[in-house]
Amino acid sequence: MFPAQPQNGVASQATAKPARTRKDDVEFKGFARRMIRAYGRRAAEGDPWVLGDLLSLQSEMNEAIADAVTAYKAAGLSWADIGQELGIDRVTAFKRYGGMVRQDQGQAS
Secondary structure, X not given: OOOOOOOOOHHHXXXXXXXXXXXXXXXHHHHHHXXXXXXXXXXHOOOOOHHHHHHHHHHHHHHHHHHHHHHXXXXXXXXXXXXHHHOOOHHHHHHHHHHHOOOOOOOOO
């Protein structure tokens, strides 16, 4: 799934993926943000169905985060590595995301 973990941490792993470039990630993230903001504008204009859609998107985002954290743990990354990627310390990373790791796919600690 992931290449072997380098000595200098997660950041260099992310750049080692051949199928994507950093530019692709930035463009995709920008697209997702624009879509979410458009939903927010629709909610502000009184569209009665948007709130449920936003909650559904939030649920999808939580699932995506759980999948990513599970994959990182299954690949052998430590909570310190994951925390570094998230800009938080290892204890905070574990407290916030440890419960999201799927026991059948990843490691719990």
